[in-house]
Amino acid sequence: MHVLITGGTGYIGSIAVEIMRTQGFEVSILDDCSTGHADSVPTGLRFVAGSLLVRADIDQALEGVDAVLHFAGKSLVGESVEKPELYQRINVDGTRNLLDAMKSAHVMKMVFSSSAATYGEPKEVPIRESAATLPTNPYGATKLAIDHMITAESKTHHLSAVSLRYFNVAGAHKAERGWLSERHNPETHLIPNVLRSTPNNPVRIFGTDWQTPDGTCIRDYVHVVDLVNAHIKALETLTGTGHEIYNLGSGTGYSVRQVIAAAEKATGQAIPTQDSPRRDGDPAVLVADISRAKQYLQWEPSLGIEEMVADTLQSFQ
Template sequence: MAVLVTGGAGYIGSHAVAALLERGEDVVVLDNLEQGHREAVLGGKLYVGDLRDRDVVDQVFGENEIDAVIHFAANSLVGESMKDPGKYYHNNVYGTLCLLEGMNRHGVKRIVFSSTAATYGEPERVPIDELDRTLPTNAYGETKLAMEKMMKWFDIAHGIKYVSLRYFNAAGAHESGRIGEDHNPETHLVPIVLQAAAGKRPHISVFGDDYDTPDGTCIRDYIHVSDLADAHVLAVERLRGGGDSAVYNLGSGNGFSVKQVIEIARNVTGRDIKVVTEPRRAGDPAVLVASSERARRELGWQPKRERLEDIIRSAWQWHQAHPNGYNGN
């Protein structure tokens, strides 16, 4: 049996593919390559196509013995989602509907969903617990919450069991050095800071320094991308073992401010990084840090790379080796 990874040519998806291959799994990848990279898929069978194309979905399920899906395929830029929510509802929500309908047609009953802790919005407490209120402050988080709710009803109606994994900022690169983070445009803090350190950007923009935090900048949870990939594989194993549908947070339980990330990057790279303060972005909560106690207890998830210095160092090594990303050196 095989695992289908949608969005498996993307940043986190490609690391999940690598983790599955390391465990001897048969892997099938479906990605439209809008943001993903063919070179990031280290093995398995790659289909280039869109989830919203029923013929493509039926071809993938029809040609392979798939018993579980890991679903990464989605747009994920907070700022863009506030300017163009229709794009996010069409790709994220409708795309997930097409996937779930395809799974139901072909009798596939297990799905692990790459969700987001942005489903919580402004947290009632920190660290955030899975039972806390979900009230997203941006369209991206709202679509991810809608996708989770859709899975709940497909479970009730069709017995499709799901595990939804909510997390924040993935960072770092695979220990092999073969895959890392390469977005165009790049919007994630760690690679942007490293681009500034490498001289590929004149400065790093800090969006707001007047938040209710110790240094005035937003605080976020950072997790090594390979640790995230491991959690997705453990969730597949849980469903294969007869586990019921569930939601888990993934996080370190420790938050770092934007200014702290920049300072750590300065220390890791030995480079000066110029900072320019700009107005706040719409939809950005001040503090987002997740508790992962339930995932550690029930999935047996044990992150191996928890120090932010080590996470940033692995990302820096990849960017140094791939100064132009996957488009040649």
């Protein structure tokens, strides 16, 4: 099967490229490298250095393709609050262009990187796919708009699609040519920031008085390798037409202090921290109910927080 990976030079996309090509998939990449890194592209692979906003680039990338894994997009919550029109243009309009081009090229299979941000502040935890979707920022709103667009496309144009709503993706993957890992700038994810914490620039803990066992926020983390494997399983389910949505997480939450403790164990050193006030809009606990993915994708995460921290640490060395 020939798969186009949009966003294939980014964090998750580059690891998807690596795992899929070693499993025998033919892989092409479409990426404008706005937040990705061209040096992650393996030699000999078709790489269209282009944008979701340019139809000719998408058409070129879709040549000979059977299915699309759609990772490309903007994904910083804070930036989306400052520049909502940018998120509308790249995420929503860009995906519209991709869907139109897929229709013309008769490519009818898609797996989309949706997000837990579509749910907003949940009334019940763990969060099921049937929970209300009330995003609290423009980033989450664009992911929800795309999910709706894909549902409509599956009804009107026979698209076969899966949206995977990731919680927090972490960890790294060792390819033959070296580690592939997070290289976001700015880095907003907890694990890399914990590992880079220094006495002069300590990692901040936003709120220590939450209604949780140790007072810090609880989040759900999934290892990037488990996440990519879920995409491969999702691809296998794309037979008829329709649009399914699955949460991807570990189904278990870890508090900020538990992540810091895992990092201290991995590094053998105390991690400098700074207690800070709560951030607006941060719920106390966000944990996925992953029973749908277990049942319908036959998928289960195999790597825990220790591996996520240890692999990230190794990738930095």
